[in-house]
Amino acid sequence: MDARELKIAAAKAALEHVEDGMRLGIGTGSTADEFVRLLAEKVAEGFKVQGVPTSERTARLCVELGVPLYSLDDLPELDLTIDGADEVDNALGLIKGGGGALLREKIVASASARMIVIADETKLVDTLGRFPLPIEIAPFGLTATRMAVERLASRLGLTGEIVQRPDKDGPYLTDGGHFILDASFGRIPDAEALANGLVAIPGVVEHGLFLNMADAAIIASQSGARTLL
Numbered sequence: 126m127d128a129r130e131l132k133i134a135a136a137k138a139a140l141e142h143v144e145d146g147m148r149l150g151i152g153t154g155s156t157a158d159e160f161v162r163l164l165a166e167k168v169a170e171g172f173k174v175q176g177v178p179t180s181e182r183t184a185r186l187c188v189e190l191g192v193p194l195y196s197l198d199d200l201p202e203l204d205l206t207i208d209g210a211d212e213v214d215n216a217l218g219l220i221k222g223g224g225g226a227l228l229r230e231k232i233v234a235s236a237s238a239r240m241i242v243i244a245d246e247t248k249l250v251d252t253l254g255r256f257p258l259p260i261e262i263a264p265f266g267l268t269a270t271r272m273a274v275e276r277l278a279s280r281l282g283l284t285g286e287i288v289q290r291p292d293k294d295g296p297y298l299t300d301g302g303h304f305i306l307d308a309s310f311g312r313i314p315d316a317e318a319l320a321n322g323l324v325a326i327p328g329v330v331e332h333g334l335f336l337n338m339a340d341a342a343i344i345a346s347q348s349g350a351r352t353l354l
């Protein structure tokens with residue numbers, strides 16, 4: 126199986142957890158896109174689902190493929206969210222936000238009774254941090270916020286570059302109009318301390334550490350899809 130086939134295998138296994146009539150949070154990224162394509166096929170066959178997208182990108186794909194969409198204000202309590210991840214550890218800790226949708230992804234996952242992550246085995250790590258941690262920040266006070274994040278990292282013994290995510294014509298902007306800092310820590314031994322420290326910085330809107338949020342991760346490899354609980 127190539128990389129895309131692995132994503133499809135994880136998405137297919139996740140689809141088995143989706144029941145007729147569910148209120149469903151729909152994630153963002155290339156793996157989540159495969160899930161949307163498979164879900165759309167079932168919807169075309171008459172399967173009923175009420176989707177809440179985690180990004181404008183996912184919303185566009187759902188509209189294009191005919192997956193019925195609602196806002197989180199229409200459906201503030203969801204049955205299940207299916208989403209990808211940039212990293213997954215053995216305790217189901219995640220790094221997310223490579224696709225820039227971390228804030229909406231975290232809000233939608235928090236509003237869901239269950240969250241299932243879909244990924245291929247390259248996303249599995251012993252310790253989170255190999256993937257640069259996305260930190261969504263308010264544009265106002267960018268430098269002060271960045272310095273506060275650097276001070277926190279240094280207090281926690283974390284080294285590595287913290288760079289502002291660029292886009293084609295300037296800084297990357299999230300769906301909420303915020304900037305992203307990508308922090309290449311390499312290894313984050315105490316993810317909880319980092320998460321707590323980040324939320325205490327006023328300019329930090331959200332961070333990509335999803336701890337104690339996922340209920341299961343479906344990991345696709347050449348030998349098939351297995352579920353981490």
Ligand code: 5RP
Binds near residue numbers: 210220222223230
């Ligand atoms: C977007 C995310 C994605 O889930 C994450 O980046 C994984 O994407 P992909 O499935 O393309 O590897 O967190 O904000």
